[in-house]
Amino acid sequence: MSRLRDILTTRIAAQGPLTVAEYMAECLLHPTHGYYATRDPLGAAGDFTTAPEISQMFGEMLGLSLAQAWLDQGAPAPFTLAECGPGRGTLMADVLRATRAAPGFHAAAQVHLIEASDTLRAVQRKTLAHDDVIWADTVEDLPDQPLFLLANEFFDALPVRQFQRDGDGWRERCMGLQDGALALGLADRQQAPQLAHRLDDTRDGDIVETCAAGVNAVRVIGNRIAAHGGAALIVDYGDWRSLGDTLQAVRGHAVADPLDDPGHADLTAHVDFEALAQAAAPAAHTRLTPQGVFLERLGITARAQALAKGLGGASLETHIAAHRRLTHPQEMGTLFKVLGLYPEGASPPPGLEP
Secondary structure, eight states: OOHHHHHHHHHHHHHOOEEHHHHHHHHHHOTTTOHHHHOOOBSTTSSBOOHHHHOHHHHHHHHHHHHHHHHHTTOOSSEEEEEESOTTSHHHHHHHHHTTTSTTHHHHEEEEEEOOOHHHHHHHHHHTTTSOEEEESSGGGSOSSOEEEEEESOGGGSOOEEEEEETTEEEEEEEEEETTEEEEEEEEEEOOGGGGGGGGSOOTTOEEEEOHHHHHHHHHHHHHHHHHOEEEEEEEEEESSOOSOOOEEEETTEEEOTTSSTTSSEEEOOEEHHHHHHHTTTSEEOOOEEHHHHHHHTTHHHHHHHHHTTOOHHHHHHHHHHHHHHHOTTTHHHHEEEEEEEOTTSOOOTTOOO
16 A cells, blocks of 8 residues: 555545545645655656657747747737746747747746646756746746746646536535545535536536636636736647546556556546636637647648758657657647637737637
């Protein structure tokens, strides 16, 4: 039995079941035994690989989109260049490299990283050793000034609650114990007014997930952008509206059981982009766009061809595979979506449509 499993079973036995959100939060962020508190999860030696680790082209495209949005809004100075959940700092490093040629962009930018893990902060310091970076715990800590923000695979890691339809009401899925082992069960039926609008598109037994942490974070981001200007690019897997049990665990680049060995696997859930878009008001939001379409609009294929000229053999094959993985519909191109936020009346970030 892992130490965290022991802690959780003792807590449930004494205090009763946990919501799925409480369980996710403990597994990921427990200060001593949580997943992000104890490891660098990225790369071949970790449990999963994100788009910035696949190719520099991903960060270059996102950086150029933000830089052009900054220019389109009159190049405000100073401004906050922020990233939520920056991993190893690879995405921000690629963004900063790609935007060096944008006149005045670096001089006006104040780089902020939203990171809860001390382990990952240490890695980010090494990656961005030559840049002035400010770390923050939450988006609420960002300055009141124009905000240009990236969030790649950030919202999928925020804890979700799960509700199962029961007639005209709902029963929350909770983590309890069965014969001393962790097991999912259902709480008593409730009305759940926040889900009243989902009675029109669900049936008995359907599961709907809500993510209060994601909604709260986007509400802050949207208010900053509406008040001071800026833009946000949110890249994640999910869809316009949540439906079904999407809680999943990954360990060693393979699917795992979310209840098995808590604290030793990455837990995520699909993002409900509709909920994020609604929470961003009064900021405007773009259409939800597949990642592959977004990157192609920004010129990733031309960039890939330019980089390929200096490659050969295995390096060229790896490069071609990376381009395909980021853009092809059968890989990340369709699974991952992009949502942009921007001030009402301004142009949307390049690569996206109103």
